[in-house]
Amino acid sequence: MSQPLRVAIAGTSGRMGKVLIDTVLGHPDAILSVALDRAGAESLGQDAGLPLGKQSGVTICSDYASALRDADVLIDFTRPEGTLAHLAACRALGVNLIVGTTGFDEAGKAALKEAAKDIGIVFAANFSVGVNLSFKLLDIAARVLNTGYDIEVVEAHHRHKVDAPSGTALRMGEVLAEALGRDLKDCAVYGREGVTGARDPSTIGFATVRGGDVVGDHTVMFMADGERVEITHKASSRATFAQGALRSALWLRQQPAGLYDMQDVLGLR
Ligand SMILES: NC(=O)C1=CN([C@@H]2O[C@H](COP(=O)(O)OP(=O)(O)OC[C@H]3O[C@@H](n4cnc5c(N)ncnc54)[C@H](OP(=O)(O)O)[C@@H]3O)[C@@H](O)[C@H]2O)C=CC1
Numbered sequence: 001m002s003q004p005l006r007v008a009i010a011g012t013s014g015r016m017g018k019v020l021i022d023t024v025l026g027h028p029d030a031i032l033s034v035a036l037d038r039a040g041a042e043s044l045g046q047d048a049g050l051p052l053g054k055q056s057g058v059t060i061c062s063d064y065a066s067a068l069r070d071a072d073v074l075i076d077f078t079r080p081e082g083t084l085a086h087l088a089a090c091r092a093l094g095v096n097l098i099v100g101t102t103g104f105d106e107a108g109k110a111a112l113k114e115a116a117k118d119i120g121i122v123f124a125a126n127f128s129v130g131v132n133l134s135f136k137l138l139d140i141a142a143r144v145l146n147t148g149y150d151i152e153v154v155e156a157h158h159r160h161k162v163d164a165p166s167g168t169a170l171r172m173g174e175v176l177a178e179a180l181g182r183d184l185k186d187c188a189v190y191g192r193e194g195v196t197g198a199r200d201p202s203t204i205g206f207a208t209v210r211g212g213d214v215v216g217d218h219t220v221m222f223m224a225d226g227e228r229v230e231i232t233h234k235a236s237s238r239a240t241f242a243q244g245a246l247r248s249a250l251w252l253r254q255q256p257a258g259l260y261d262m263q264d265v266l267g268l269r
């Protein structure tokens with residue numbers, strides 16, 4: 001029987017960080033070995049289970065370059081600048097990495113790809129099984145509805161979200177564009193205002209809604225004369241993302257170095 005996976009979690013005090021701690025503490029094949037927050041965070045020195053009313057035995061610290069020596073894998077749902085700093089330490093120490101953070105620019109994505117020459121990385125804009133199934137459904141829908149259908153991606157998230165459109169909406173756009181033989185960079189329209197002119201049929205539109213405590217809703221609309229197809233996913237708990245991230249971490253243990261996503265983990269390629 002293999003040893004339990006030693007999991008480090010970054011952004012421990014964040015919305016996802018807390019759910020990730022809970023998920024790891026409840027899994028028989030994983031142990032929480034490191035809990036990270038930023039230098040200066042109020043949580044430093046506390047037990048990582050405190051916000052959950054649990055005793056984890058792991059004290060939150062900020063010295064990731066040293067603490068990560070005690071981990072097999074880091075699960076990181078923070079911000080691009082945080083993830084990229086952690087990435088360098090993971091690469092230096094041979095620690096695998098699960099990246100849930102969204103909002104990377106092209107240079108950030110290239111850095112993840114480069115580091116994956118030495119360590120295993122699963123990078124996914126959305127770790128829920130349902131969204132990853134939706135990517136497959138969108139690929140089929142776009143191939144079947146490839147002419148005469150206007151395609152729009154609509155997403156809604158809680159008031160605290162800092163990036164837009166969501167990483168999931170952008171990934172949906174990439175899946176759609178790829179299925180249609182287009183490049184998303186050339187055909188994306190991010191919001192509309194004023195006298196826009198009639199809709200260009202070759203575009204893929206994005207609309208963003210922010211408010212309240214919405215965990216994450218995504219709808220893709222395929223609209224033609226006479227009918228409309230909609231594919232919708234609604235997350236109602238962050239646990240679905242955390243469970244997918246931990247599942248990825250356990251899966252990654254058996255893989256060689258490389259850059260993977262949740263489609264690989266689920267065998268959906
Ligand atoms: N892939 C997926 O399935 C999902 C992805 N996400 C993504 O995960 C990320 C986090 O979301 P959420 O938990 O809601 O955000 P929060 O703001 O609640 O949490 C972010 C955490 O990261 C910390 N952090 C911020 N900047 C840095 C940094 N430079 N270095 C280290 N730590 C840092 C924050 O610390 P502090 O409070 O001190 O700023 C906080 O603890 C977002 O990019 C979001 O889009 C979210 C859900 C699912």
Ligand SMILES: O=C(O)C1=N[C@H](C(=O)O)C[C@H](O)C1
Nearest residue numbers: 102125126161166167168216
């Ligand atoms: O910030 C969030 O909350 C979420 N972010 C991810 C994204 O940008 O797609 C995934 C999920 O929808 C929740």
